[in-house]
Structure formats: C-alpha cells, structure tokens
Amino acid sequence: MNDFNALLKRSFAEADEPVDDGFSVKIAHAVAQREAGAQMRSRLYVAAMGVAGLAVFYAAYALASALAPQVLASAGLEIAQAYGALASGPSVAGQGVMHSLAAGLTPLLFITAAMAGGAVAYRAAQQG
C-alpha cells in the first residue's frame, strides 16, 4: 500500500498541467471589467454623497435662517435678564434666569440635535 501511495503521489506530481490557451487573457478581461464597474460605482457613490451633503447643508442653512432671529433675540434677552438678575436680589432673580435660560436654549438644542442626527445619518450611509 505504501508503494502504491508513493506511485499515486508521483502520478499526481507528474500529471500534465493545461497550457494557457487564452485562459489568463479571459481572467484579465474579467478583472478589468470588474474594476471598471467598481470605479463607476465608487464615482456614483461619491456623487450621491455630495448631493446628500448639499441637501443636508441646505436644510441646516434654511433652519438656521428661520431660527436665527429668534435665537439671537433669546440670547439678547438672556443676557439682559442675567445682567438684571445679577444687579438685583439673588433668590428671585436666579429663578428667573434659570427659566429664561431653559426657554432660550430650546431652539439651540433643537439645532444641535438636528446637526447630530444629520452627522449620524451621514456616518451610517458611509459605513453602509
């Protein structure tokens, strides 16, 4: 059996290998097509991400345009109230400051959350 195994191994080792009858050229074509397809997909992806980025930017810009006057007004009011509170009695004024800070921060938080949501969606799209 050992002699036979040796003969078998030799037969495997000596077996003819097929000549390259255009096989490697076929592979080269297939690989080139595959790469061209991958490049096309990559360009489309970059373009799609660009469009998505522009859309997010435009949405953020529109939101900021709509909310900016209100935010600035709130901020101005906060500063005025804080200044007034610091100038007057500590206990009542302190409560007023906290209330108005909470009201003024709402739009800021809203914008921050929208930006964070956009960033998460962008990252998820990139990973996907």
Next chain:
Amino acid sequence: MATRALLNLAEATEAALIVAAQARDQAAFGELVKRRQGWARALLRKMCNNHAEADDLAQEAFIKAWDRLRDLETPAAFPGWFRRIAVTTFLMAKRRQKAVFEEIDEALSPLADESSTPEAAAGAKIDLEKALARLSDAERLCVTLNHGEGLSHGEIVDMTGLPLGTVKSHVLRGTEKLRRMLEAA
C-alpha cells in the same frame, strides 16, 4: 501603479507580483494568473472530472482571489490560500448541483467491478485522469487533496468542512479503488 512602474513582470518573483496585485495592479495579477493557471486548472480538473466546468470554476476562483487579495497576509501563503478558495468554489458549485459529499454509498461504487473495466487495463502507469473519473465526487476531492496536494486528513476537514471520519473513508476507499485499477493493469 507606482509598484507597477518598478516591476518587470516577466522577471518578478511571485511574492513581488502578489504584493503589486494587492496594490490593485491588474498587470501583476495577470502575470500571477499566467504562472498559476496550470496548477489551478489541473487541480480543479482532477476534482471536477469535466474540463469545461473546471475551467469555469478556476476563473471564478481567480476572480474571488482578486477580490480578496488584500486578506492574504503573506505572499508565501498564496498557494494554500488560493487552494482553499478553489476548493470552496468547487464545493459551492457541487452544492448548487445538489451533490452529496457526506454519505458513503457502498452500492454506487462497487469495488469488485473496477478491475474488469477496459480503462483499468490501460497500462502499468496510472492514467490519473481516467482513474479519478471512476471515483465519486467526494472520493476524487479527498484523494486529490490528500495524495495530490499533500494535505493531511485534518487539513482536508478544515478546508472542506466534512467530518474527519468521512474524509478518512473517502481517502481510503478512493485510494483502494485506484490501487485495484492499477493491479488489474
């Protein structure tokens, strides 16, 4: 492409070609295919018993190799790495064809009749391809990997996912069939 400029493909070592191909150099990969196609197609032809199917699977395996080349850690591991891809491609094709690898069917492969076939009397040296054609798909796979590629039973288990006992049986029965063919010659 920087690698390609420095690489004389015809004289480059296989390791250099692999490194360049990992950098997505198609010409280097083409040269690698040229050098390895004979071995890869011969391996799949022994496993498949059908040249056209074997060449299709070899093409599929090379394209998978191109896609996954970055996963290859060292160029020296290429032959074993590619062999695994080729075997997996073969097994997937056979599974698509509903081939059964785990059953050892005594009735379908009667050893006693092998010695009386005309192919068995062909000559003192084994006509390997004809002899392998008389084995079942699973026997051919296991015998080729064991005797042809020098893999141990454990390595075949690792590569094919077949149980150890099944691999041992296929190797033993396949080898025994081939021995009887030779004895009859």
